[in-house]
Amino acid sequence: MAESIPVGHGSDDADHGEHGGHHEMTFGEKYIFPLDHKMISMQYMFTGMFMAIIGGFFAYAFRMQLAFPGMEVPGWGHVSPADYNSLVTNHGTIMIFWVAMPVLIAAFGNYLIPLMIGADDMVFPKINRLSYQIFLLSAVIILAAFFVEGGAFGGAWTAYPPLSTKAEYNLTPLGQTFWIVAVALEFVAFLLGGINFITTAMNSRAPGMKMWDIPMVVWMIVIASILFMLSVGPLLAGGIMMIFDQQVGTAFFDPDQGGDPVLWQHLFWFFGHPEVYVVLLPAVGIVAEVITVFSRKKLFGYKTILYTAIGTGVLSFTVWAHHQFISGIDPRMANVFTVTTLLISVPIAEMMFVYIATLYGGSITLTTPMLWALSFIFEFLIGGITGIFLGASGNDIFLHDTYFVLAHFHYTFYPIAIIGTFAGFTFWFPKMFGRMMNDGLGKLHFWLTVIPFNLIFLPLFVLGTAGQHRRIFDYTNFPDLALPWMQDLRVLATVSLCVMLGAQLIFFYNVITSWMSGPTAGKNPWNSNTLEWTATSPPPHGNWPEGLPTCYRGPYEYSVEGRESDFWPQDEPA
Amino acid sequence: MSEEEHQHPTSHYVKIWAILLVLLAVSVTGPMLEIQWVTLLTAFGIAGVKAYMVAVKFMHIDQTPRFVTYLVTTTLVFMLLFFAGTAPDVMKDHGTNWEKPAWIAAEAAYAAGEVSHEPEHH
Amino acid sequence: MSARPIATTRSTSGMPTPRLAVWWVIASEIVIFGGLLGSYIMHRIAHGAWAEHAANTNVYFGTTNTFVLLTSSLFAVLAHQAAERGEGKKAANLLYLVIGGGAIFLAIKATEWSMEISHGMTITANTFWSFYYTAAGIHALHVVAGMIIMLFVAQTAKRNEELHRVEIIGIYWHFVDVVWIFLFPLLYIAK
Numbered sequence: 001m002a003e004s005i006p007v008g009h010g011s012d013d014a015d016h017g018e019h020g021g022h023h024e025m026t027f028g029e030k031y032i033f034p035l036d037h038k039m040i041s042m043q044y045m046f047t048g049m050f051m052a053i054i055g056g057f058f059a060y061a062f063r064m065q066l067a068f069p070g071m072e073v074p075g076w077g078h079v080s081p082a083d084y085n086s087l088v089t090n091h092g093t094i095m096i097f098w099v100a101m102p103v104l105i106a107a108f109g110n111y112l113i114p115l116m117i118g119a120d121d122m123v124f125p126k127i128n129r130l131s132y133q134i135f136l137l138s139a140v141i142i143l144a145a146f147f148v149e150g151g152a153f154g155g156a157w158t159a160y161p162p163l164s165t166k167a168e169y170n171l172t173p174l175g176q177t178f179w180i181v182a183v184a185l186e187f188v189a190f191l192l193g194g195i196n197f198i199t200t201a202m203n204s205r206a207p208g209m210k211m212w213d214i215p216m217v218v219w220m221i222v223i224a225s226i227l228f229m230l231s232v233g234p235l236l237a238g239g240i241m242m243i244f245d246q247q248v249g250t251a252f253f254d255p256d257q258g259g260d261p262v263l264w265q266h267l268f269w270f271f272g273h274p275e276v277y278v279v280l281l282p283a284v285g286i287v288a289e290v291i292t293v294f295s296r297k298k299l300f301g302y303k304t305i306l307y308t309a310i311g312t313g314v315l316s317f318t319v320w321a322h323h324q325f326i327s328g329i330d331p332r333m334a335n336v337f338t339v340t341t342l343l344i345s346v347p348i349a350e351m352m353f354v355y356i357a358t359l360y361g362g363s364i365t366l367t368t369p370m371l372w373a374l375s376f377i378f379e380f381l382i383g384g385i386t387g388i389f390l391g392a393s394g395n396d397i398f399l400h401d402t403y404f405v406l407a408h409f410h411y412t413f414y415p416i417a418i419i420g421t422f423a424g425f426t427f428w429f430p431k432m433f434g435r436m437m438n439d440g441l442g443k444l445h446f447w448l449t450v451i452p453f454n455l456i457f458l459p460l461f462v463l464g465t466a467g468q469h470r471r472i473f474d475y476t477n478f479p480d481l482a483l484p485w486m487q488d489l490r491v492l493a494t495v496s497l498c499v500m501l502g503a504q505l506i507f508f509y510n511v512i513t514s515w516m517s518g519p520t521a522g523k524n525p526w527n528s529n530t531l532e533w534t535a536t537s538p539p540p541h542g543n544w545p546e547g548l549p550t551c552y553r554g555p556y557e558y559s560v561e562g563r564e565s566d567f568w569p570q571d572e573p574a
Numbered sequence: 575m576s577e578e579e580h581q582h583p584t585s586h587y588v589k590i591w592a593i594l595l596v597l598l599a600v601s602v603t604g605p606m607l608e609i610q611w612v613t614l615l616t617a618f619g620i621a622g623v624k625a626y627m628v629a630v631k632f633m634h635i636d637q638t639p640r641f642v643t644y645l646v647t648t649t650l651v652f653m654l655l656f657f658a659g660t661a662p663d664v665m666k667d668h669g670t671n672w673e674k675p676a677w678i679a680a681e682a683a684y685a686a687g688e689v690s691h692e693p694e695h696h
Numbered sequence: 697m698s699a700r701p702i703a704t705t706r707s708t709s710g711m712p713t714p715r716l717a718v719w720w721v722i723a724s725e726i727v728i729f730g731g732l733l734g735s736y737i738m739h740r741i742a743h744g745a746w747a748e749h750a751a752n753t754n755v756y757f758g759t760t761n762t763f764v765l766l767t768s769s770l771f772a773v774l775a776h777q778a779a780e781r782g783e784g785k786k787a788a789n790l791l792y793l794v795i796g797g798g799a800i801f802l803a804i805k806a807t808e809w810s811m812e813i814s815h816g817m818t819i820t821a822n823t824f825w826s827f828y829y830t831a832a833g834i835h836a837l838h839v840v841a842g843m844i845i846m847l848f849v850a851q852t853a854k855r856n857e858e859l860h861r862v863e864i865i866g867i868y869w870h871f872v873d874v875v876w877i878f879l880f881p882l883l884y885i886a887k
Contacts, residue, residue: 114703121701123713191724199717204703229724230652234731241732241830250819250826252735255674258743258823263735266660270731317652321659328670330662337659548702584774591770595763602759605885617881625874632773633870639711642719649723653730657738664735665742677743684745 085154118206283420295362404464768797
């Protein structure tokens with residue numbers, strides 16, 4: 001427990017003097033155009049949270065319309081069919097590309113990678129800054145689409161042609177192009193960021209940190225960045241083709257003129273499915289860090305998880321067409337993709353078992369981050385298992401585009417993007433801001449988020465199997481879908497959503513009050529092993545002004561027999 | 575090994591360049607025979623050889639750690655995978671409940687030996 | 697601003713960070729071109745009628761451009777060789793030659809496109825021409841980007857500073873060359 005922080009003196013630290021925080025930075029240098037990876041991480045984090053509020057608000061507006069058709073939604077007003085379409089489209093797009101990606105990969109990646117591998121910054125700080133600036137520009141563009149003539153794009157987040165390429169169909173001549181340009185710019189931003197993450201983790205590790213000493217979350221973010229990088233190319237090319245189709249008049253995706261709309265679906269899902277794992281893996285990594293610290297046990301099967309993650313990554317490139325079973329694809333290919341889809345549940349299930357094995361026999365402390373991590377395992381399991389129903393092509397024909405699909409992927413994305421993020425944010429909050437969060441408020445926020453979450457999406461499974469189709473503005477037009485019990489479930493989901501959104505006020509209140517006046521955290525409040533906990537909280541520019549640490553052992557040496565304390569920091573000489 | 579590779583004299587690179595130009599000449603003349611398999615072989619086989627030579631001799635991929643080769647190979651394998659999964663749908667003019675009228679018409683005209691439909695004639 | 701972070705100077709993987717990064721850039725570029733050209737190839741094989749359109753591309757322009765790019769690649773590798781020997785001035789001059797090669801490439805491309813467009817073979821003529829202009833256009837954008845970056849690299853190399861950058865931009869330029877090596881048979885020779 002003593003705070004004697006051993007300092008490594010690797011040979012490459014010799015020129016450290018000229019880098020420390022001895023020069024005064026202007027406000028602009030520090031907060032607006034920072035080069036420091038931690039500040040860029042915070043920019044990503046808060047931009048992501050801002051976008052999450054917007055995405056959540058959209059969800060509120062269209063769920064109100066579904067529960068109480070035709071009402072004046074407080075804060076939005078009357079939801080027209082066109083509004084409804086752009087709301088659902090942009091809810092999906094924003095939540096995946098402007099919330100899950102920036103927070104889980106960019107914010108945590110930027111914050112954790114240099115700190116956890118014992119480096120003073122990213123290898124390319126200026127490219128890092130550029131990455132955020134492009135990302136911010138893309139966020140401005142996607143939101144600006146709401147204020148141009150015709151409004152924001154409403155052709156669903158998958159943007160299938162011809163709906164997405166013909167203004168006479170989607171009625172958003174400018175919004176459609178704003179959408180695809182914003183998405184393409186966002187990809188460019190994450191390509192730049194991803195190269196930074198990968199090279200930093202490969203090249204800038206602390207002296208002594210070998211392959212198997214890298215904390216799991218760093219591995220996961222790096223694997224996710226690689227997956228992103230190898231899958232996004234075809235869609236970037238497809239995006240350019242789509243812009244040409246929309247604005248130049250080419251016909252890449254128009255069968256009437258020799259193109260092929262299914263080509264876009266392949267280009268989209270060849271990226272779109274690995275993308276699920278791009279955001280899943282960082283969340284899985286965060287959970288690994290949290291559960292080892294709070295069960296005071298070594299991570300069960302470090303290498304197993306790693307190989308599993310890599311295997312999942314490779315397999316994720318072979319499953320994409322399970323999104324297209326009813327698109328008229330070749331039925332023989334549907335067989336192949338069914339088999340690969342069912343196969344990919346194996347490594348993910350293995351990962352969950354490994355986590356449960358880590359918990360087994362540990363001395364578990366139910367802190368707020370731990371609650372989030374445990375609920376991640378629980379909720380994600382529901383999402384994973386319902387995926388098997390959809391992966392089987394025969395079954396998918398009946399469930400395709402129903403609320404069963406919608407509930408399924410919310411049961412995967414929500415644990416990833418919201419629960420995983422809260423687990424990480426509450427866990428590293430003391431490091432980020434130097435103060436402890438209020439645990440009582442944190443737990444209240446946890447329960448008021450997770451219980452309503454289940455009450456939103458469990459009814460939607462039922463509605464989906466009853467035949468409720470997605471992307472329908474008003475179910476009262478369909479007598480079969482407007483039965484009283486169905487409308488009751490819709491109201492339940494909407495009310496739960498409002499409760500869940502309201503509960504986030506507790507979170508923001510907790511963050512602000514803890515940031516201002518929470519108890520000081522100290523360097524290592526959770527008695528954790530990894531290197532970021534050896535820096536001061538919050539770490540200064542350059543992270544370890546007194547000299548960068550050296551690594552002596554793996555990250556999960558908890559409760560080692562024969563040691564007085566139950567943890568063994570990575571930088572403590574043997 | 576890698577250090578001595580860097581010491582290549584200028585003449586070495588000029589030689590590689592000359593070989594690349596010869597290959598270029600072959601790949602252009604090959605199709606003039608108008609035999610399809612010769613065209614494919616000279617066009618794409620030689621493109622592969624040229625790309626390999628540029629990667630090895632100019633980009634020095636053989637002197638970088640092995641994983642770079644693996645990385646580049648992986649991207650190519652994934653692209654093959656993309657092709658294999660996509661081509662069965664895109665390469666058909668009709669399928670389950672769909673057809674591509676423009677394509678079918680164009681191919682029918684082509685098979686009937688109609689005159690070129692290049693837009694300049696319009 | 698301040699000096700480089702220590703992180704940038706480390707190389708745990710045994711490879712200098714900039715060279716490592718440029719290979720990752722290339723990996724991500726391969727999939728961009730791979731997706732586009734893969735889509736093109738599957739159309740090209742399936743559409744017998746496309747042979748007619750492809751017959752209208754101009755092999756002479758294509759061949760000249762391949763020659764120009766191969767030659768500029770030679771200059772790029774010689775610039776790298778000069779930089780290795782510490783001759784920054786010579787490296788910079790060779791880089792200017794590469795930039796010149798890129799400019800000639802673009803000039804030829806512009807002439808070729810103007811001729812084609814004036815004959816009605818525009819990007820909207822049919823899907824073959826859409827692919828033709830999109831693929832060659834994205835490639836040309838990479839040429840332009842490479843030329844701009846090279847201009848900056850040459851500026852520092854002239855003062856004998858940051859000579860390692862010569863190699864990095866060279867690797868990128870060779871990659872652009874390799875893409876053209878595949879575009880050339882795909883768009884020009886295979887009839």
